[in-house]
Amino acid sequence: MTTDRSLATLLRALQTSSNNQDTSRLLSSATTLFAILSNPLNVTLLTSQILTAPAIWERPDGLRTCLRVLGIFHTASVHKLQPDISHSSTGELPLLEGVPKEDWLKAVLDGADERSPRWRHLLVIGGLLLGFEGRDRQGLSRSLRSTLEGALVKAANLALEEIREGTELGAHCLTLVLNHSFELLSNLDRGHVNYDALLPVLIKSAYLSTEGLESGYFFGTIDADITQVADKKFNWSANASTFFRLQRLSSRPLVSSMGPMSRLIAHAAENVRDPGLLRAMVDDLCTFTRVIIIQWRQNKLSEIDISEEAVFLTDEALRKTLPVLWKVLKTSMFAAVIILRAVMGRVLGDAALAANDNAPSLAIQALHILRNLYFISSRMGQNAFSQYTFVYLTAIDILSNYHVESEAFLRDIQPVELGRIPGHPLERCLDLYFLNTAEHFTLVLSPQTNEELLVVAATPYLASGGNNHLLEIFEAAHSVMLAVLVAPQSADLTAKHLPFYVDALLKVFPQNLSPRQFRLAFKTLLRITAPPSPLSETQPLLPATLLELIYHRAHHASTAPLTPTTNPKLAEESPLDMDTPLSEQAILALTLIDALPFLQIEVLEEWLPLAAELIHVVSDAGMRRACQERFWEILSTGELDVDRASLCVAWWSTRGGREMVLFGRGGNDRGPYMSGGLSDASKL
Numbered sequence: 132m133t134t135d136r137s138l139a140t141l142l143r144a145l146q147t148s149s150n151n152q153d154t155s156r157l158l159s160s161a162t163t164l165f166a167i168l169s170n171p172l173n174v175t176l177l178t179s180q181i182l183t184a185p186a187i188w189e190r191p192d193g194l195r196t197c198l199r200v201l202g203i204f205h206t207a208s209v210h211k212l213q214p215d216i217s218h219s220s221t222g223e224l225p226l227l228e229g230v231p232k233e234d235w236l237k238a239v240l241d242g243a244d245e246r247s248p249r250w251r252h253l254l255v256i257g258g259l260l261l262g263f264e265g266r267d268r269q270g271l272s273r274s275l276r277s278t279l280e281g282a283l284v285k286a287a288n289l290a291l292e293e294i295r296e297g298t299e300l301g302a303h304c305l306t307l308v309l310n311h312s313f314e315l316l317s318n319l320d321r322g323h324v325n326y327d328a329l330l331p332v333l334i335k336s337a338y339l340s341t342e343g344l345e346s347g348y349f350f351g352t353i354d355a356d357i358t359q360v361a362d363k364k365f366n367w368s369a370n371a372s373t374f375f376r377l378q379r380l381s382s383r384p385l386v387s388s389m390g391p392m393s394r395l396i397a398h399a400a401e402n403v404r405d406p407g408l409l410r411a412m413v414d415d416l417c418t419f420t421r422v423i424i425i426q427w428r429q430n431k432l433s434e435i436d437i438s439e440e441a442v443f444l445t446d447e448a449l450r451k452t453l454p455v456l457w458k459v460l461k462t463s464m465f466a467a468v469i470i471l472r473a474v475m476g477r478v479l480g481d482a483a484l485a486a487n488d489n490a491p492s493l494a495i496q497a498l499h500i501l502r503n504l505y506f507i508s509s510r511m512g513q514n515a516f517s518q519y520t521f522v523y524l525t526a527i528d529i530l531s532n533y534h535v536e537s538e539a540f541l542r543d544i545q546p547v548e549l550g551r552i553p554g555h556p557l558e559r560c561l562d563l564y565f566l567n568t569a570e571h572f573t574l575v576l577s578p579q580t581n582e583e584l585l586v587v588a589a590t591p592y593l594a595s596g597g598n599n600h601l602l603e604i605f606e607a608a609h610s611v612m613l614a615v616l617v618a619p620q621s622a623d624l625t626a627k628h629l630p631f632y633v634d635a636l637l638k639v640f641p642q643n644l645s646p647r648q649f650r651l652a653f654k655t656l657l658r659i660t661a662p663p664s665p666l667s668e669t670q671p672l673l674p675a676t677l678l679e680l681i682y683h684r685a686h687h688a689s690t691a692p693l694t695p696t697t698n699p700k701l702a703e704e705s706p707l708d709m710d711t712p713l714s715e716q717a718i719l720a721l722t723l724i725d726a727l728p729f730l731q732i733e734v735l736e737e738w739l740p741l742a743a744e745l746i747h748v749v750s751d752a753g754m755r756r757a758c759q760e761r762f763w764e765i766l767s768t769g770e771l772d773v774d775r776a777s778l779c780v781a782w783w784s785t786r787g788g789r790e791m792v793l794f795g796r797g798g799n800d801r802g803p804y805m806s807g808g809l810s811d812a813s814k815l
Contacts, residue, residue, distance in 0.1 A: 138164055138173055145184035154187055158199050165207035171230050171238035178242025182251045194342050194384045197304040200254045201261075201311075204239065208262020211235055212270045233275060236263075240282065250290040250301035256283045257308035264315050280320045283312060291328040299340065306336035307384055310392050321398075327408060330399040334412050336385060337392050337466070338419050343385045344463055347422030350377060350430070350456060357431045365431060366445040367452040374452050381459050393466035397473035406483050409474055413496045416467055420503035423463070427506060428557055436556040437510060438600035457507075464507045465516075471497050472518045475525040491536040494529040497522060498568065502544055505564040506557055527571045534575045541569055541576075545584060552591045559604060562588070566607040573614040578624050581615045586628060589615075594635040605639065606648045613655045622665040629656070629666075633677065637684065641693055646718045653681065653722045657729040675734055678723060678741075685719035685745055693718070717754040720745045724761050728770045735775055739782050743791035762792055 141160050144153075161181055168174050181187065181203065187196060211232045230238060236259060243252040260279050263270035271279065287309060294302045309329075313321070337343045356371035367374065380386060400409060427433050432453075435443045444453070478484045478493055501508070501523055508519060530537050546553070546562045553559055569585050576585070592601075592608035612632055616625045633656065640649045660666055660673040667673070692712035713721070723742050727735060746762065749755045765771065766779050782788040 134167055138168070138177065142180055145180050145186045147186055155199065157186055158203055162203050162206050165203065166210040169230060171234050174230060174235055174238035175242040178239050178255060179244060179246060182243065182247035191300060193300065194303050194307055197254060197307055198384050201258045201308065204255050204258025205262040208259050212263065212268060236275070248301060249286055249293050250304050252286045253283065253290060253305060253308040256286055257312045260312050260315055280316050284316065284320045284323050288325045291325055291332065294332060302332045303336045303340060303342045306333055310388055310395055313395050326399045326402040327405050330403050330408050330412060333396045333399060334415050337389070337396065338415065342383060347419045347426060349380050351426045354430045360445060364443055364445050365448065367448045369447060369451045377455055377459065381455060389462045389466045393469040396470050400470060400473040401477060406489060409477065409484065410493065413474060413493060416470065417496050417500050420467065420500045424503040424506065433557045434555065436600065460507050464504045467500060467504060468519050468522055471500060471522045475522050478529060479525065490529050491533040494526040495536065495540050497526040498530070498540065502561065502564050506560050509560055509563065527568065531572060531575050537572050537575055538580055541572060541584060546588050550587050550591060563604045563607055566604065566611045570611045570614045573618045578621045581618065581621055582624055585611055585615050593632065594638055602643060602645065605643045606645060609644065609648055609652055613652055617655060617659050625659060625666055626670065637680065641715050641718065646693065646713065649718065650722045650725055653677065654725045657726040661729045662731060674730060678726060678738060681719050681723045682741060682745060685716050686748060688716040688719055690714045690716050690750055711753040711757055713754055713757065714751065717749050717758060720749055720758045721761055724758065724765060727765055728775065732774060732778060736778060739779065739788060740791055743788065744796055746792060747795035759792055
C-alpha cells in the first residue's frame with residue numbers, strides 16, 4: 132500500500148508544472164519506484180506518464196532533461212539485475228525484486244505508446260539497452276536483446292520522420308541516445324537505420340546547434356575578457372563569465388562525448404546513399420571551421436606566437452583557462468578529421484563520388500577544412516595521428532589529378548602577403564600550411580605557376596634568419612624550393628634559380644636550417660644536376676662545383692658541436708641521425724659523402740680520395756668516426772649502382788682507399804694485413 136500511495140503522489144506531481152529542482156526530485160522518486168513496483172500495469176503507467184508529464188516536458192532544460200530521463204531507465208535496468216548479485220559480502224540489504232525482469236522490461240516498453248512522441252521512446256529503449264547490456268553486463272537473453280535492438284532502430288527511423296516537422300529537442304535527443312547506444316547494436320540492425328535522414332540530424336546537432344558547438348561562435352566573446360595586466364602580460368581570468376560559459380559548453384552531453392559522436396557521424400557518412408548529403412555535410416564542416424579561424428583571428432590570443440606564450444601570458448591563463456579552450460578546439464578538430472576520413476574513404480571506393488564533378492570539390496573542401504584547423508593541429512605536429520595524415524595525403528592525391536583545380540586551390544590559399552614574412556603568427560601558420568601543401572603539387576603545375584606562386588612564396592623564408600622558433604617554416608620553404616627545382620618541366624627554372632638557392636642554403640646553415648634538411652637539400656641538388664637530368668647537358672660542371680663549395684667551406688667551418696633544436700616537433704622529425712653531437716664541419720663532410728652515389732664515374736673517381744681526406748679534417752674522434760661509418764655505409768649497403776660500386780671496391784681494396792678513410796692520406800695502422808683487410812676492432 133505504501134508503494135501505491137507513493138506512485139499516486141508521484142503521478143499527481145508529474146501533472147503539475149514545476150521548476151528544475153522539483154523535476155530532479157520527481158525523477159529520482161520515479162527511479163526508486165521502478166525498482167520496487169510489483170504490478171506490471173503500474174510500471175507501464177509510470178513509463179507513459181514520464182514520457183508525457185508537463186512537469187518534465189513543459190519547460191525542459193534541453194538535453195539535460197533528456198539525459199535525466201534516459202538515466203531513469205538506465206538506473207532502473209541496472210537495479211533489476213542486482214537481485215541476482217549477492218549482497219552478503221557488503222552487508223547490504225537485498226533490493227525488493229518487484230516485477231520479474233523480463234515482465235518488467237516488456238511492461239516498460241508498453242508504456243512507450245502513441246501518446247508520446249517517437250523520439251521520447253528512444254529514451255526508454257536506449258536506457259533499457261544501456262542498463263541491461265552496457266559495459267558488457269549481458270543481462271538479457273539473446274532473443275530479448277535482439278528485440279530491444281530492433282525496437283531502438285525502428286523507433287529511431289520513425290523519430291527521424293517526426294523530427295522533420297518537430298522540435299529541435301527531438302533531433303538532439305535522437306542524437307544523444309544513438310551516440311550512447313549505437314555501439315550495442317548488431318551489424319544487422321545497424322543496416323536498417325535510415326542513414327540518409329540521420330546524417331543531417333547528427334551534423335546539425337553536434338556542430339550547428341545550441342546543444343553542440345554553436346556553429347563555431349562559442350568563443351567569439353572571449354576576447355572581451357582578455358585583459359593586459361602587469362609586466363605587459365595578458366590574462367584570461369578563471370572568474371570571467373566567458374570562461375564559465377566555455378566550461379558549460381564543454382560539459383554539454385554532445386560536446387563531452389564528441390569522440391563517439393564523430394565515429395557515429397563517420398559511420399553514417401560511410402552508409403548514406405545520396406552523394407549530395409556528403410557534399411552538404413562537408414560544406415557544413417567547412418563553414419564551421421571557417422567561423423572557428425575567423426573567431427581566432429579576431430582574438431588577442433592569436434597575436435601571441437606559441438613560442439612566446441610563457442612570456443606574454445599569465446600563469447592563470449596558461450594553467451587554468453587556456454587548457455579548457457584548447458581542449459574544446461582539439462576535440463572539434465579531431466572529430467572533424469575522423470568524419471573527413473570517412474568521406475575520403477567513400478571517394479576512393481564509390482564510383483559516384485569519384486566522378487569528376489564530385490572528387491575534386493570534396494578534396495578541395497577537405498583541404499580547406501584542414502587549413503582552417505591548422506592553427507590547432509600545428510601545435511601537435513602534422514604526424515600527430517594517422518587519421519589526419521590519411522585525410523591530408525588522400526585529398527592531395529585526389530586533387531593532383533585535376534591540374535586546373537589544383538592551381539585554383541593553391542591560388543585561393545596563397546599567402547596574404549605574398550613575397551613577405553607576415554608579422555601576425557596566424558598568417559605565418561597559414562603560410563606554413565601553404566608551403567607544406569604546395570610541395571606536393573609541383574609536378575602538376577606549370578613552370579610559370581611554380582615560379583609566380585611557389586618560388587615567390589618560399590623566397591622570403593629561404594635566406595631569413597635570427598629566429599630559431601621559425602625553423603619549421605624555414606625548412607618548409609626549402610622543401611618547396613627543392614620540389615620546384617626537381618620537377619622535370621622546370622629545367623629552365625632550375626638553371627635560373629639554382630645559384631640563388633645554393634647561396635641561400637649556405638648562408639642559413641646551420642643557424643636556421645637543420646643538419647638533416649641541409650644534407651637532404653644538397654643531395655637533391657646533386658641528383659638534379661647529374662645525368663640524366665636535362666640540366667646536366669647544359670651545365671655539366673655543376674656537380675663538381677657544388678662539391679667544391681662544400682669541400683672548401685668544410686676546411687673553415689666551426690668544429691663546435693651543434694645545439695639540438697628546441698622545437699619538439701622538429702626534434703622528433705629531424706634528429707641529427709647520430710648519437711654523437713656533430714659540428715658544422717662534420718655535417719659538411721657527411722653532406723659530401725652523401726653526394727657520392729650521384730656522381731658520374733670519372734667525377735666519383737676524383738672525389739673519393741678528397742672525401743676520405745675531408746674525413747680527417749674533422750678533429751674530434753667521435754665525429755670523425757661517424758663520418759667513417761657513413762662512408763662505409765655508402766659503399767656497403769647498396770646505395771651505389773653496379774658501375775660505381777665496382778669502382779669503389781677497386782679503390783677501397785687496391786688503391787689505398789681503406790687506409791685513407793681509416794688513417795688519412797699516407798697513414799696506416801702498421802698491422803700485418805693484406806690490402807683491404809680490417810682489424811678486429813674495426814666496425815668497417
